[in-house]
Amino acid sequence: MKKIWTLCTILLSTITMASAQSTMSCCVKPASQNATEAFAMLATNEDFSGGHDAPLPYTYAGTGQAIEFKTPDGQTGKGFEIKSATTSNKYLFVIHEWWGLNDYIKQEAAKYAQDLPGVNIIALDLYDGQVATTPEEAGKYMQTVKTDRAQAIIKGAMQYAGANAKVASVGWCFGGGWSLQTALLAGPKAVGCVMYYGMPEKDVAKLKTLNTDVLGIFASQDKWISPEVAAQFQKDMAAAKKKVTIKSYDADHAFANPSNPKYNKAYGDDAHALSVAYLKKSFKLKS
Template sequence: MASAQTTTMSCCAKPAAGQNATEVFAMLASNEDFSGGHDAPLPFTYAGTGEMIEFKTTDGGSSKAFEIKSSIRSDKYLFVIHEWWGLNDYIKQEAARFAKELPGTNVIALDLYDGQVATTADEAGKLMQSVKTDRAQAIIKGALLHAGPHAQVASIGWCFGGGWSLQTALLAGKQAVGCVMYYGMPEKDVAKLKTLNTDVLMVFAKQDKWINQEVVTQFEKDMKAAKKGLTVKAYDADHAFANPSNPKYSKDFAEDAHAASVAYLKKNLKLK
């Protein structure tokens, strides 16, 4: 097992040639301290609105996602990207919460694990490490095609999904209008960051050993170099503090971060 110190160093290092920033984050799954900090989610079944849909992906395959359509015709979309457990019922419930708070927005919770959902930290770690960048990008591109050429797309994700939220904004090009990333691995390639069509809201936990102050400071420098807007909301909490099933959960901080995210999304999606 890698030590926490070694892992922290790998977090802050530049990705190897051809290695995506999200792949660097996935390496944390082999860290016992990281995986041990994620208690398995309690059994939960979502029974609200929304349905599973299937769309074609750009690699010739297909993918499924959980979608809640706006009650009115709309080209505004929020892509929700799951944490390392996968697209479970907790994420569906979170998607429904955003759909209620962002009226006039279509909400789609993507599935970067292709139907697999983890119930233990060991399973989650293996799934997170098994994600291939090309496949994940093909899923996101497929979702963008599903939304259509006129869609205005914002994204939000946590942990594993936090990094992929930023990658979604990059892949969305001029269709990107918002990006929220909770304690996820930032993109370290300034040239890529220069292509962003939106500013970014980053939620950061000061006690996080992995997405730590060094990582955040470097991201601030990189975004400044790319001449892109970045707002960092820091909380005196630990990694995954916004997850109710995590022992580090902080209700007050989680609610504050959620309110900030909703306000940001309303502004960027230009909702009334």
């Protein structure tokens, strides 16, 4: 959700020089360990760090609680949960961007909890408890993210939700890419996926395993998660015989983030309403 298009510039330029067929972006597509590590190393680049303003101080004071759960790699995962007022096997996983699971993300989780009664909300922590307050910290923490560990956290959260859980996901940029990966990892448990300007999965064989359709929210002025990227994702999903709905706004990357200079309230509100309507349908909630 924070402004991170500078990273996109650096990342795509680097990968293009290395291989004309390799593409990465600020919204990491965790397709392999090497790709994830290449992305993390660029977090130390001064241009990348300098392109990020530190988030304004904010303290979330609403409902919810920190949780821990076992992960398949023998460790413990962390998250922030807002339980449904009624017993429910419906779960929405909310996935943070590069700052980590901070109070802004908890507020986003609370918004979805209010809009989706009957759904348990879990904001996942892919940074294992670390929260950045400066670009330097965020760059350092980004480097610690390994594909296998992030996947283990997501799988652990699914085990926490239970064998009969119905899971949907939503995330922004870094979290947008991981939202799609969450849907892939969820298998038959997946019922919905919202990705805000995140890099799509390009492996059609993997997309064929999706158990859900996808809502992709993009920005037409985004130079890296561009209209061409969105169009290719649409083609790949068609090849996989999976449904995707693409909504593109005449805005720039991170337009849905209120603390970003590129924020567009009208578009942000509309995108959120679209996401809520989609998730209500996914979870079969009353409108």
